[in-house]
Amino acid sequence: MSNSETPPSLYAAQEPIFPRRVTGFFRTFKWWIMAATLGIYYLTPWIRWDRGPNLPDQAVLIDLSGRRFYFFWIEIWPHEFYFVAGLLIMAGLGLFLFTSALGRVWCGYTCPQTVWTDLFILVERWIEGDRNARVRLWRAKWDMRKWRLRVTKWLVWLMIAIATGGAWVFYFTDAPQLAVDLATFDAHPVAYATIAVLTATTFVFGGFMREQVCIYMCPWPRIQGAMMDEDTITVGYREWRGEPRGKKRDGTAGDCIDCMACVNVCPMGIDIRDGQQMECITCALCIDACDDIMVKVGKERGLIDYLALSDEPIERAGGAAKPVWKHILRPRTLVYTFLWSTIGLGLIFALFIRAEIDMTVSPIRNPTFVTMSDGSIRNAYDIRLRNKHGDDREFHLSLSSEDVLRIGLEGTELVSVVVPANETKLQRVYVTARREDPSASAGRTDLRFWVEDVVTGERAYTNSVFNGKEAAQ
Amino acid sequence: MDEPRYDEATKTYTTGHSYDGIEELNTPLPRWWLWSLYMTIVWAVIYSIAYPAWPLVSSATAGFLGYSTRGEVAQEIARVEAANAELNTLLANIDLTVLKDNEPLHQFAVSAGASVFANNCSQCHGSGAAGAVGYPNLLDDDWLWGGDIDAIAVTVRHGIRNEQDEDARYSEMPAFGDILEAEEITSVVAYVQSLSGLDHNAELVAQGSELFADNCSACHGETGMGDRTQGAPNLTDSVWLYGGSDAVLTDTITNARFGVMPPWSPRLTDAQINAVSAYVHQKGGGE
Numbered sequence: 001m002s003n004s005e006t007p008p009s010l011y012a013a014q015e016p017i018f019p020r021r022v023t024g025f026f027r028t029f030k031w032w033i034m035a036a037t038l039g040i041y042y043l044t045p046w047i048r049w050d051r052g053p054n055l056p057d058q059a060v061l062i063d064l065s066g067r068r069f070y071f072f073w074i075e076i077w078p079h080e081f082y083f084v085a086g087l088l089i090m091a092g093l094g095l096f097l098f099t100s101a102l103g104r105v106w107c108g109y110t111c112p113q114t115v116w117t118d119l120f121i122l123v124e125r126w127i128e129g130d131r132n133a134r135v136r137l138w139r140a141k142w143d144m145r146k147w148r149l150r151v152t153k154w155l156v157w158l159m160i161a162i163a164t165g166g167a168w169v170f171y172f173t174d175a176p177q178l179a180v181d182l183a184t185f186d187a188h189p190v191a192y193a194t195i196a197v198l199t200a201t202t203f204v205f206g207g208f209m210r211e212q213v214c215i216y217m218c219p220w221p222r223i224q225g226a227m228m229d230e231d232t233i234t235v236g237y238r239e240w241r242g243e244p245r246g247k248k249r250d251g252t253a254g255d256c257i258d259c260m261a262c263v264n265v266c267p268m269g270i271d272i273r274d275g276q277q278m279e280c281i282t283c284a285l286c287i288d289a290c291d292d293i294m295v296k297v298g299k300e301r302g303l304i305d306y307l308a309l310s311d312e313p314i315e316r317a318g319g320a321a322k323p324v325w326k327h328i329l330r331p332r333t334l335v336y337t338f339l340w341s342t343i344g345l346g347l348i349f350a351l352f353i354r355a356e357i358d359m360t361v362s363p364i365r366n367p368t369f370v371t372m373s374d375g376s377i378r379n380a381y382d383i384r385l386r387n388k389h390g391d392d393r394e395f396h397l398s399l400s401s402e403d404v405l406r407i408g409l410e411g412t413e414l415v416s417v418v419v420p421a422n423e424t425k426l427q428r429v430y431v432t433a434r435r436e437d438p439s440a441s442a443g444r445t446d447l448r449f450w451v452e453d454v455v456t457g458e459r460a461y462t463n464s465v466f467n468g469k470e471a472a473q
Numbered sequence: 474m475d476e477p478r479y480d481e482a483t484k485t486y487t488t489g490h491s492y493d494g495i496e497e498l499n500t501p502l503p504r505w506w507l508w509s510l511y512m513t514i515v516w517a518v519i520y521s522i523a524y525p526a527w528p529l530v531s532s533a534t535a536g537f538l539g540y541s542t543r544g545e546v547a548q549e550i551a552r553v554e555a556a557n558a559e560l561n562t563l564l565a566n567i568d569l570t571v572l573k574d575n576e577p578l579h580q581f582a583v584s585a586g587a588s589v590f591a592n593n594c595s596q597c598h599g600s601g602a603a604g605a606v607g608y609p610n611l612l613d614d615d616w617l618w619g620g621d622i623d624a625i626a627v628t629v630r631h632g633i634r635n636e637q638d639e640d641a642r643y644s645e646m647p648a649f650g651d652i653l654e655a656e657e658i659t660s661v662v663a664y665v666q667s668l669s670g671l672d673h674n675a676e677l678v679a680q681g682s683e684l685f686a687d688n689c690s691a692c693h694g695e696t697g698m699g700d701r702t703q704g705a706p707n708l709t710d711s712v713w714l715y716g717g718s719d720a721v722l723t724d725t726i727t728n729a730r731f732g733v734m735p736p737w738s739p740r741l742t743d744a745q746i747n748a749v750s751a752y753v754h755q756k757g758g759g760e
Contacts, residue, residue, distance in 0.1 A: 007477035007486040012501035216503055366601030370757065373615040373710035375670070380612075380757060410755060411573070430757060435711070 014212060016138060017269040019121055020131035020261075024288025033109050034118055042163065045170035049073075054390040054421050062172050066422075074351065075388065077358075086347045090340055097336035099227035101328045102306075103234035107220065107281035113205060113213050114281060116164070117267065120157055120206040127153045131264055157207045158199070165198030211268045214281055221278050229309075231327045235282045236307035237262075237273045240316045245273075255303050261293050262286035262304055272304055357395070357460040358386035359451050364428075368467045375435035379466050383429050385451060387419035394418045394454040397429065401447035403439040405466060406432045416454060431466055443470035557581075565743035569622045572751055579751060586752025589745050593737065594753075602756050607715055607732060612757045615712040617704045618642050620760040624701075626750040630738045633704070638736035644703040649688065650727035657684055662722040668697045668709045671717050 049059035049072055056063065061070040069076040069084070076083050098105050107114060128134050128149050140146050169191045170178060181187035182195075205213050214221065228234070242256030256273070263271050265286060268279045272286045290304040311321040364380040372378055387393045396416040399407050407415060410428035419425040431447065439445035445466040452459045475496075477489040483498060490497040521527060524536040535541075560581050564572075573579050591600065597608045604610035609617060618628050631640040649658060657680070664681025666673035686695070692705040699707035706714065715721055715730060737746055753759070 007479075008499060008501055010488065010499060010501055011504040011507050013504050212503060212505070216506060364601070366599075367603035367612070370603065370610065370612045371711055372613050373707070373712050375711035378613075378757070410757065428757075 015269055017211065017267065018131045018134045018138070018264075019267045019285075020264040020289075021125060022265040022285050022289045022292070024285075024291055026284035026288050030109060030118065030283070030285075034115050037110055037112075037115050038119070042167045045167065045175040052390045056174060058174055060171065061174075064172060077386075077388070079358075080354070083347060083350070086343055090343050090347075093336055093340040093343070096227055097333055097340060099224055100229065100232060100336060101333050102282075103228060103232050104220075104224055104280070104282045107214065108283035111281075113218070114267075114283065116160075116202060116206040117210050119160065120210075121267065123156050123160070124153055127156065154207070157203055161199040161202035161206070162195065164202045165195040165200075168198050169194050211279065214268065215279055229332070231308050231310055231330055233306045233308050233324065233327055234276055235272060235280060235284055235287060235304065236276060236309075237304050238302065238307070238315065239273065239275075240312075242273065242303050255294070255299050257293070257297060259293055261289040265289040355460050356388065356458055357451055357453060358388065358424075359449070359460055359462050360384045361449055361462045361464050363464055363467075368471050369469070371469075372432070375440075376432050377435075377440040377468055378430055378432045381429045381431065381449070381464060383427050383449065383451075384424050385417065385419050385427065386424045387421060389421060391421050392418055393421075396452045396454050397427075398450045398452070399431065399447050400450065401439070401445060401466070403433065403437055403445055403466075405437075405439060405445075405447060408432065433466065433468065439466055439468050441470065442468040444468070557585075561742075561744040564747050567747065569626055569747060569750065572622070572747075582748045582751035583755055585745070586748035586750070589741065589749040590752050593741065594749065597734075602753065607730075609714060610712070611753050613712055614758045614760070615707065615710055616701065616758070616760070617699075617706055617714075619701050620754075620758055622750055622754040622759060625753050625759070626746060628734070629741075629746050629750055629753075630736065632736035633734040634731060635733055635735050638738075641736060642704055644692070644705065645731065646692070646705075646729040648727065648729040652688065653684065653726075655727075658723055658726050659719075661685055661689070661726055662719055665697070665708050665722060666717060666719075669711060669713075669717060 044060050045058065047059035048057050049070075050057050051070070056070060058070065059072050061068075063070065067078045095106055124134065128137055137146060137149060166182070173191075178187060178191065182191065209217075238255075242254045244252070244254055245256035245258040246253045247257055262273065263269075263286075265288070266272070267283060267285070268281060270277060270279045272280065284306070287302075287304050287306070291301045294301050294303055306324075307321070308327045310327070315321055360383070362382040362384075364382060368379075370378045370380070383397070385395050394416050395418075397407060397409065398415065399405060408430040409415060409417065410430065417425060417427050429449075433440035433445075445468065446463065447466050448461050448463050450459060450461045475487075475489050475491045477486050477499065479486055480496075480498060486499045487496045488499040521534075522536065523538045524540055525533050526536065527534040560578060563578060564582055564585075567575070567578070572582060590598075590602065594602075598604050598611055599608075602611040609615075614620070616624070618624060618633070628642060631638045631642065633642045634644070635641045649661075653661070659674075660677035660681035661684050662681070663674040663677035664685050667675070667678050667681075685693075685697070689697075692703055693699050693708055694705070697708040699705045713721075714732075715725055737749075741749070
């Protein structure tokens with residue numbers, strides 16, 4: 001760009017990008033990651049997991065209407081949402097850790113936008129040919145051949161998009177049943193609407209928006225700046241080795257032969273030789289492309305490479321870069337790792353100490369106590385018992401206290417209550433002190449409610465308080 | 474606005490905007506972004522025509538889709554009422570003594586009764602049904618007119634000592650200030666307190682007992698156990714509607730009490746009356 005050009009408009013059209021096919025270590029690695037991540041996404045809802053009667057047998061299921069999240073042997077109830085919150089915090093910290101250590105590896109390898117765009121480009125290349133063929137087709141008039149190729153490509157994209165939107169809804173209800181319902185048009189309109197929206201976003205984002213999503217829509221490129229420092233390993237160009245670029249063979253030229261291979265393979269349409277820039281998702285395809293050329297022209301690999309900024313002055317001075325682990329192991333990453341694993345261990349610990357019997361006791365404070373006709377004092381409590389099992393359970397209720405207190409249940413002469421499978425039962429419980437008992441005339445008396453699963457003998461307790469006449473009204 | 478110029482340091486053109494010498498660099502926005510802005514404007518125009526939006530003097534434009542939040546609430550209420558119609562019919566006609574055998578219907582009645590109670594009864598009996606001075610506590614096991622579910626339903630339906638309903642429960646305690654001397658009343662107070670185990674003047678009990686037998690036992694019973702058929706309170710228990718102190722009891726005997734409860738039929742439907750009766754019955758005192 002120079003002074004002689006006319007000033008650009010305030011708005012820029014999207015520059016078409018035609019990434020060339022590339023082979024190499026990172027490309028192969030990325031194919032494997034693509035296979036793994038897409039495999040996990042599409043297949044997970046179909047894994048079965050036997051939980052016994054009355055419970056779903058889908059290994060991973062987000063049951064919104066039943067307010068339950070099933071993950072293999074783990075079952076998360078709404079009141080245990082802190083597990084999900086903890087996992088989200090871990091995901092955030094994990095992102096911090098990987099970004100401070102390795103730059104935008106998330107963006108370059110595992111972000112759904114990257115993976116699906118990669119898949120869409122694969123389809124594009126398969127139907128329309130590699131970079132040069134695609135450029136020609138882009139410039140060509142809209143004749144029959146162009147229409148045929150374009151429509152074929154769009155149809156394949158659309159099928160992938162439908163499969164993607166379709167897979168999403170399987171996580172929320174029984175997958176095989178929903179698949180049948182979807183096919184017979186018996187599924188809930190919400191399912192179709194969700195599929196439609198996700199199909200549209202997949203189709204548009206993967207097919208047409210691509211790098212625009214990363215550059216203009218995603219907040220992560222902005223946040224990453226705070227996560228990276230001079231020891232972060234990112235994709236970079238050894239400018240001190242490559243420049244001056246050119247094809248001269250007189251010994252003054254650097255290693256870069258200006259073949260544009262790195263630019264042609266870039267899915268973001270940038271030139272990595274300009275240095276680290278916001279658009280770069282560190283997908284490392286330019287490394288593969290450049291290494292390929294370097295081998296062909298008989299030069300050392302790594303003109304474009306994973307580099308840390310702090311190595312630059314050392315390498316310029318002719319020294320060797322520090323080993324990778326010395327860059328990665330530094331206080332910042334250690335602190336992230338510590339926080340990440342502390343939360344992880346905490347969650348695992350919390351998972352193991354979860355009580356099998358779930359009881360909450362809410363003392364009724366309106367009024368604090370009732371005087372009965374015989375002068376005894378009665379308190380009422382709302383006790384909620386949750387049965388996490390797939391069959392009905394009978395729970396026996398009792399209490400312990402320093403004073404003699406009597407327990408009674410509303411609506412029954414018994415002191416046990418049957419809680420239906422997978423439900424929470426609210427039972428009002430009365431505790432009475434006789435007129436002559438100390439707790440009747442005292443203020444507050446501590447007591448402990450016990451609940452026992454009649455079948456398994458498991459016990460749990462909750463502490464509460466009995467209010468006597470001296471208690472504040 | 475100045476002419477855009479090329480900025481060497483950043484290798485970028487300026488937009489031409491200059492404020493006190495501070496210039497703005499032109500980093501072009503994607504054009505699709507501009508189109509999405511236009512689309513939101515078009516959307517806003519369509520939306521404000523389709524839905525209620527523009528304020529007028531005393532209302533707002535209705536929108537051609539005819540949407541209204543109040544209308545939606547009315548629809549929702551109608552939907553719930555239609556869904557509950559069958560249960561309400563069942564509840565209106567059920568024999569209340571067997572209501573508890575029908576667990577789902579009983580639960581429905583208790584939930585519905587809770588809101589009926591909150592709307593209509595809590596003003597006197599309290600939101601927790603614990604009553605107040607002169608307004609019975611519905612949680613205890615002491616009932617003036619009976620505490621089984623049918624008796625409660627009759628009380629709710631017809632009320633107590635009101636003029637609107639011929640079938641209202643009725644009784645009237647005479648004001649003994651016109652009948653007994655002041656010191657005689659003092660001795661009756663002492664006797665009544667002794668019945669309930671309250672602190673009392675023991676010297677007056679004998680005289681009070683005699684006066685009680687002559688004047689009070691017709692309604693409150695020989696032993697002071699009361700009479701539910703005429704709403705005469707049991708004087709031997711620990712529950713005192715107006716209080717058991719000397720001053721309060723003297724006042725009660727001298728001037729009498731005349732607690733009134735309005736009839737709730739037809740203000741409440743049969744189903745609502747049965748619901749609130751079931752609710753009160755399961756609050757802890759029901760017989």
